[in-house]
Amino acid sequence: MIRRVFVVGAGTMGHGIAEVAALAGYEVYIYDISAEILNKAIEKIKWSLEKLYEKRRISSVEEVLSRIRATLNFEEAARNSDIGIEAVPENLQLKRDIFARLDSLMHEDAILATNTSSLPISEIAEATRRPNKVVGIHFFNPPVLMQLVEIIKGNKTDDDTVRRSFEFVKSLGKTPIIVNRDVPGFIVNRILGAIQNVACHLVYRGEYTPVEIDSAVKYKAGLPMGLFELRDFTGIDVGYMVAKALAERDPLFRQECPLIEEYYKKGWLGVKSGKGFYEYKSPSDRPNI
Numbered sequence: 001m002i003r004r005v006f007v008v009g010a011g012t013m014g015h016g017i018a019e020v021a022a023l024a025g026y027e028v029y030i031y032d033i034s035a036e037i038l039n040k041a042i043e044k045i046k047w048s049l050e051k052l053y054e055k056r057r058i059s060s061v062e063e064v065l066s067r068i069r070a071t072l073n074f075e076e077a078a079r080n081s082d083i084g085i086e087a088v089p090e091n092l093q094l095k096r097d098i099f100a101r102l103d104s105l106m107h108e109d110a111i112l113a114t115n116t117s118s119l120p121i122s123e124i125a126e127a128t129r130r131p132n133k134v135v136g137i138h139f140f141n142p143p144v145l146m147q148l149v150e151i152i153k154g155n156k157t158d159d160d161t162v163r164r165s166f167e168f169v170k171s172l173g174k175t176p177i178i179v180n181r182d183v184p185g186f187i188v189n190r191i192l193g194a195i196q197n198v199a200c201h202l203v204y205r206g207e208y209t210p211v212e213i214d215s216a217v218k219y220k221a222g223l224p225m226g227l228f229e230l231r232d233f234t235g236i237d238v239g240y241m242v243a244k245a246l247a248e249r250d251p252l253f254r255q256e257c258p259l260i261e262e263y264y265k266k267g268w269l270g271v272k273s274g275k276g277f278y279e280y281k282s283p284s285d286r287p288n289i
């Protein structure tokens with residue numbers, strides 16, 4: 001039975017996952033390496049909960065917030081939780097170190113989940129003595145508004161862990177889909193990554209502008225955001241790391257559009273840095289497409 005959730009990493013995805021779990025009634029620990037990061041995460045959760053309150057989707061911001069404990073104490077949070085959800089940057093060694101720690105501290109029935117966007121679950125699970133209880137639970141940004149969650153089976157994940165993860169995601173009010181093959185990028189990021197990459201090559205060659213492509217996919221193909229708007233929204237750095245992980249593991253993804261590395265190196269990270277394919281004066285700015 002899952003009662004307490006431990007979210008490791010309080011960035012864009014981590015704080016959203018913590019919010020979703022608290023909204024569903026779970027007690028939540030959210031951990032990161034500095035008080036500053038944790039304070040920012042709590043501020044963002046508060047902002048989001050206030051939005052939900054304005055729209056009468058919740059009756060009290062404080063009540064939901066009271067279930068979230070921001071902590072710098074990894075050990076205490078791990079020992080007291082029934083599921084660990086890791087949401088740190090896409091660095092395999094970092095994730096493996098975290099999983100080894102979770103494995104040594106969490107009780108034996110606890111599920112160890114990763115929100116990785118692109119790395120194989122089996123490679124992360126190898127760092128533990130319980131690869132059968134390691135699973136991918138992949139949320140989309142922003143977790144509070146996005147309905148889909150991918151549940152990814154590693155080579156050794158057992159059926160009971162998949163079933164419990166599925167029930168857990170349903171209890172969050174989300175729609176889980178099970179991804180049976182542990183391929184890098186799973187389903188959504190493989191497809192989305194390929195489409196975004198083609199679009200980026202067209203801009204790199206000078207054939208179209210981001211606005212032209214975004215207008216086409218948004219207004220003709222009916223996507224909620226343009227492809228470049230979405231890259232800026234999720235972060236050029238996140239896209240760069242996902243593309244690298246895919247390129248290293250699958251020949252289909254070897255021709256990454258050079259603009260992404262260029263923007264990443266220039267620090268043009270999208271909404272978070274004020275510039276990516278578009279410019280942003282504030283985090284709530286949207287490009288004029």
Ligand code: 3HC
Pocket residue numbers: 047048049051052116117139140141142144145146189224225230234238
């Ligand atoms: N919490 C609460 N409310 C929020 C919010 C949040 N986190 N984010 C936005 N809102 C609010 C806005 O403030 C706005 O409120 P208002 O009506 O009071 O002004 C309202 O929601 C609607 O937002 P927008 O005006 O921005 O309009 P949209 O209708 O476009 O909805 C969206 C926003 C749901 C994000 C939609 O644009 C969308 O679905 N975009 C695509 C997102 C997507 O594809 N995400 C997946 C990325 S890939 C990924 O995450 C994988 C990873 O591995 C990289």
